[in-house]
Amino acid sequence: MSVAATPAAAAAHDRATELLIGCYTGPQCRGIARHRFDSVQGRIDPQPLEVIETDNPSWLTFSADGRHLFALNENGPASADPVGRASSYLLARGNARSQRLSQANTLGDEPAHASASADGKYLFVANYAVAAAPGGTLAVLPVDGEGRLQPAVQVMTHLASGADPERQASTHVHAAVPTPDGRYLLAADLGADKVYVYRYDPARSAERPLRAAETPHLALPPGSGPRHLLFDASGRRAYLSLEMSGEVVVLERDEDRLRIVQTLALDPGRREGNAAAALHLSADGRFLYASNRGEDNHIAVYAVEAGSGRLSPLQRRSSEGRGPREFALTPDGRHLVVANQHSGSLVVIARDPDSGLLGATLQTLPAFAPSDVKFVP
Numbered sequence: 001m002s003v004a005a006t007p008a009a010a011a012a013h014d015r016a017t018e019l020l021i022g023c024y025t026g027p028q029c030r031g032i033a034r035h036r037f038d039s040v041q042g043r044i045d046p047q048p049l050e051v052i053e054t055d056n057p058s059w060l061t062f063s064a065d066g067r068h069l070f071a072l073n074e075n076g077p078a079s080a081d082p083v084g085r086a087s088s089y090l091l092a093r094g095n096a097r098s099q100r101l102s103q104a105n106t107l108g109d110e111p112a113h114a115s116a117s118a119d120g121k122y123l124f125v126a127n128y129a130v131a132a133a134p135g136g137t138l139a140v141l142p143v144d145g146e147g148r149l150q151p152a153v154q155v156m157t158h159l160a161s162g163a164d165p166e167r168q169a170s171t172h173v174h175a176a177v178p179t180p181d182g183r184y185l186l187a188a189d190l191g192a193d194k195v196y197v198y199r200y201d202p203a204r205s206a207e208r209p210l211r212a213a214e215t216p217h218l219a220l221p222p223g224s225g226p227r228h229l230l231f232d233a234s235g236r237r238a239y240l241s242l243e244m245s246g247e248v249v250v251l252e253r254d255e256d257r258l259r260i261v262q263t264l265a266l267d268p269g270r271r272e273g274n275a276a277a278a279l280h281l282s283a284d285g286r287f288l289y290a291s292n293r294g295e296d297n298h299i300a301v302y303a304v305e306a307g308s309g310r311l312s313p314l315q316r317r318s319s320e321g322r323g324p325r326e327f328a329l330t331p332d333g334r335h336l337v338v339a340n341q342h343s344g345s346l347v348v349i350a351r352d353p354d355s356g357l358l359g360a361t362l363q364t365l366p367a368f369a370p371s372d373v374k375f376v377p
Contacts, residue, residue, distance in 0.1 A: 016036045016037070016038070016039075017036070017037040017038075017039050017330065017331060017375060017376075018034055018035065018036055018037065018049070018093065018375070018376040019034070019035055019037050019044070019328065019337065019373060019374065019375045019376065020032055020033070020034050020035075020060055020069070020372075020373070020374050020375075020376060021033045021034075021035065021339070021346065021367060021370055021372070021373050022057035022058065022059070022060050022071065022370065022371045022372040022373075023057070023367065023368055023369050023370050023371055024056050024058070024074070024341075024368075024369040024371055025054075025055055025056050025057075026368060026369070028368035029367075029368035029369065030051055030053045031051060031052050031053045031054040031055070031057055032051070032052040032054060032057050032060065032069075032071060033048040033050075033051050033052075034048055034049045034050050034051075034052070034092075034098070034376070035047075035048050035049060036049060037330065037337075037375070039330060039331075039332055039334065039335070041362070042330075042334070042335045042348050042350060042362040042363065043348060043362065043363045044337070044346060044348060044363060044365055046365060049094070049095060050092065050097055050098060052071075052089065052098055052100070054071055054073060054087055054100075055073045055075055055079065055080070055081050055085075056073050056074040056075055056079065056371070057071040057072065057073060057074075057087075057371065057372070058072050058073075058074035058110075058111070058112050058371045058372065059071070059072040059074075059111070059112060059113050059114055059371070059372055060072075060372050060374045061114055061115060061116060061374075062091070062116070062374075062376075062377055063116055063120055063143075063147060064116065064118065064120055065120075066091070066376070066377035067090065067091060067147065068088055068089065068090060068091060068101070068147035069088065069089040069091040069098070070086060070087070070088050070089075070114055070116065070123055070149075071086070071087045071088075071089070072084075072085075072086050072087075072106070072111040072112065072113070072114050072125065073085040073086065073087060073103075073111070074110045074111055074112055074128075074371070075109075075110070076109035076110040076129070076130060076131070077109065077131065078130075083105055084105070084106040084107075084108050084109050084110060084111045084127055085103050085104065085105060085106060085111070086103070086104050086106050086111065086114060086123060086125055086141060086149055087100060087102070087103045087104075087149075088100070088101045088102045088103075088123075088143070088147050088148060088149050089101060089147075090147060091376065093376070101146065101147050101148045101149075102147075102148040102149045103149070104141050104149040104150065104151060104152065105151070105152065106125045106127055106139050106141070106152065107127070107137065107139050107152045107155050108125070108127025108129055108134075108136065108137040108139055108155070109127060109128070109129040109130065109131065109134075110127065110128045110129055110130050111125050111126065111127045111128065111139075112126055112127075112128040112174055113125075113126040113128075113173075113174060113175045113176060113228070114126065114176060115176050115177050115178055115185075116143065117178055117182065117200065117209075118178060118180075118182035119182065119202075120143060121142060121143060121202060121209075122140050122141060122142055122143060122202070122209060123140075123141045123143055123149060124138065124139075124140060124141075124176035124178070124185055124187075125138070125139040125140075125141060125152075125176060126138060126173040126174055126175055126176045126187065126188075127139060127173055128172050128173060128174055128190075129170065129171075129172060129173075130172075131170075132169040132170040133170065134170075135157070135160065135170030135171045135172070135191065136158075136170065136171040136172040136173040136174075136189065136190075136191060137155050137156060137157055137171075137173060138155070138156040138157075138158075138173050138176055138187045138196075138198075138210075139152045139154070139155050139156075140152060140153055140154040140155075140156075140209060140210060141153070142206075153206075153207045153208070153209075154207070154208050154209065154210055156187070156196075156198070156210065157171070158171045158173070158187075158189050158191075158192045158194070158196060159171065159192060160191045160192055161191065161192050161193040161194075161222055161223075163193060163222035163223040164223050164225075164244065167190075167191070167225070167244065168190070168191045168192075168193070168223070168225070169191075170191050171189050171191040171192050172189065172190040172191035173187055173188070173189050173190075174188050174189065174190045174226070174227045174228065174243070175187065175188040175226075175227065175228045175229050177229045177230065177231070178200065179231060179235050179253070180231050180233070180234075180235035181235055182200060183199070183200060183255075184197055184198060184199060184200060184213060184255075184256055185197075185198045185200050185210060186198075186229055186238070186258075188226040188227060188228065188229050188240065189226065190225040190226055190227055190243055190244070191225075193219065193220045193221065193222055193223065193224055193225065193226065194217045194218060194219055194220060194226070195217060195218045195220070195226055195229065195240065195251075195258060196212075196216065196217045197212075197213040197215060197216060197217060197218070197256045197258065198210040198211060198212060198213060199211050199212070199213045199256070213256035214256055215256045215257045215258075218251070218258040218259075218260075220240075220242065220249070221242075221245065223244055223245065224242040224244055224245040224247065225242055225243040225244030225245065226240055226241070226242055226243070227240075227241045227242065227243040227276060227277065228240070228241045228277065228278060228279050229241075229279070230279050230280070230281060231253075232281060232285050232304075232309060233285055235253065236252065236253055236254075236309075237250065237251065237252060237253065237309035238250075238251040238253055238258070239251070239279050239281070239288055239290075240279075241276040241277060241278070241279050241290055242263075242276055243274075243275055243276045243277065244274070244275075244276075245265075245274060245276075246265060246266050246267060246270065246274020246275070246276045246292055246294070246296070247263050247264060247265050247266065247274075247276060248263075248264050248266060248276065248279065248288070248290050248300070248302075248311070249262070249263050249264075250262040250263075250309055250310055250311060252309070261308070261309075261310065262310050262311060264302070264311055264313065266290055266292040266296065266298070266300045266316075267292055267296045267298065267300075267316070270295070270296060272295075273294040273295030273296065274292055274294050274295075274296060275292065275293035275294035275296075276290065276291070276292050276293075277290075277291045277292070277293055277324065277325055277326070278290065278291045278324070278325065278326045278327055280327065280328065280329055281304070282329060282333060282353070282356065283329070283331075283333055284333075284353075285304060286303065286304055286306075286356060287301060287302065287303060287304060287314070287356035288301075288302040288304055288311060289301055289302075289327065289329070289336065290302070291319065291324040291325070291326075291327055291338070292324075293322075293323045293324055293325065293341075293342075297318065297319045297321065297322055297323070297324060297340075298316045298317060298318055298319060298324075299316070299317045299318075299319055299324065299327065299336070299338065299349075299358060300313065300315075300316055301313075301314045301315040301316070301317065301356055301357065301358060302314060303356060314355075314356060314357065315356075315357050315358060317349065317358040319338045319340055319347065320338070320340070320345070320347045320349075320361055320364060321338070321340025321342075321343035321344075321345045321347060321364075322340055322341075322342040322343040323340055323341040323342030323343065324338050324339065324340050324341075325339055325340075325341040325370070325371060325372070326338075326339045326370075326371065326372045326373055327339060327373065328373045328374055328375055329351070330351075330375060331375055332353075333351060333353040334350070334351055334353060335348055335349065335350060335351055335362070336348075336349045336351050336358060337349075337373050338373075339367070339370035339371065339372065339373045340370070341369055341370055341371060342369075344366060344367055344368055344369060344370070345364055345365065345366060345367055345370075346363075346364070346365040346367045346370060346373065347361060347363070347364050347365075348361070348362045348363040348364075348365075349361055349362065350362055
């Protein structure tokens with residue numbers, strides 16, 4: 001016998017937390033799955049609310065108002081569709097269906113990271129580009145008032161460091177992150193061992209909104225391979241993962257100038273086999289989390305010192321799988337969801353919001369080559 005849901009229960013159901021899971025597409029995964037997340041039990045509903053079919057959605061990000069989803073299609077010469085693309089959607093909630101609004105060429109191979117400008121006018125895309133030729137680029141795609149992507153208006157290129165003859169023979173732009181005040185854009189280039197700094201000035205030129213800042217870049221140690229970057233709420237400090245050396249760096253920012261204040265190894269006992277990846281701060285800014293893949297497959301937990309932003313190691317927690325490419329903290333801060341790309345799993349781990357420590361594994365869900373996981377704002 002079925003029992004009708006009470007209005008209160010139905011309302012609670014409608015307000016359930018939702019998350020998006022991207023994947024590298026194949027017969028077992030067709031794009032982006034939207035799931036409900038039970039924030040009380042710490043479990044992902046295995047049955048998706050919808051599947052948004054799109055090729056290789058490696059990175060997901062939202063417009064400032066949360067209405068629009070931008071997904072990167074990490075295509076390249078080896079893909080069925082050899083063209084790197086970005087797609088935009090009007091994002092649905094509950095049992096509704098999301099609507100694809102547009103798709104645009106990113107003018108580069110294997111786009112791997114993107115951010116929307118604070119004013120909503122542009123999407124900044126990091127084209128990683130696996131092959132040495134033509135190498136990675138930073139592309140600027142306008143976004144219209146309805147969330148539709150327009151053809152790229154600007155493409156920025158860099159010079160490779162060559163410190164690692166195999167992995168750094170060309171540039172590999174791996175992150176494009178605006179400063180919280182919206183005045184600058186930082187681009188982490190794994191192949192160049194540099195973080196490039198651009199002045200964002202669309203009033204000067206809507207067709208070329210980026211120009212090199214007076215201090216055009218920050219050089220990192222040769223062969224370190226900068227990957228992902230994020231700012232704290234103040235915008236005066238940033239955190240950077242160094243993929244190849246397996247480290248996290250604390251940066252101090254003064255306008256366009258960046259200064260290294262601290263460098264820590266994600267696994268102090270490991271010199272080889274590192275692959276540092278994702279970085280995320282807790283909502284209160286008190287804790288930083290970073291994933292290391294390769295032979296490590298752990299989440300490193302750090303306490304953030306108030307004022308200086310310096311890090312103190314707290315914990316190293318297994319990701320319970322191989323290749324923790326991305327992870328996300330739940331909106332209430334009580335759980336962390338890890339996307340283990342190589343072992344094909346999503347793992348939900350309990351988190352103590354007060355201590356920042358990660359606890360028990362609450363759920364392990366099979367997932368084909370997950371690339372990204374984001375909670376819907």
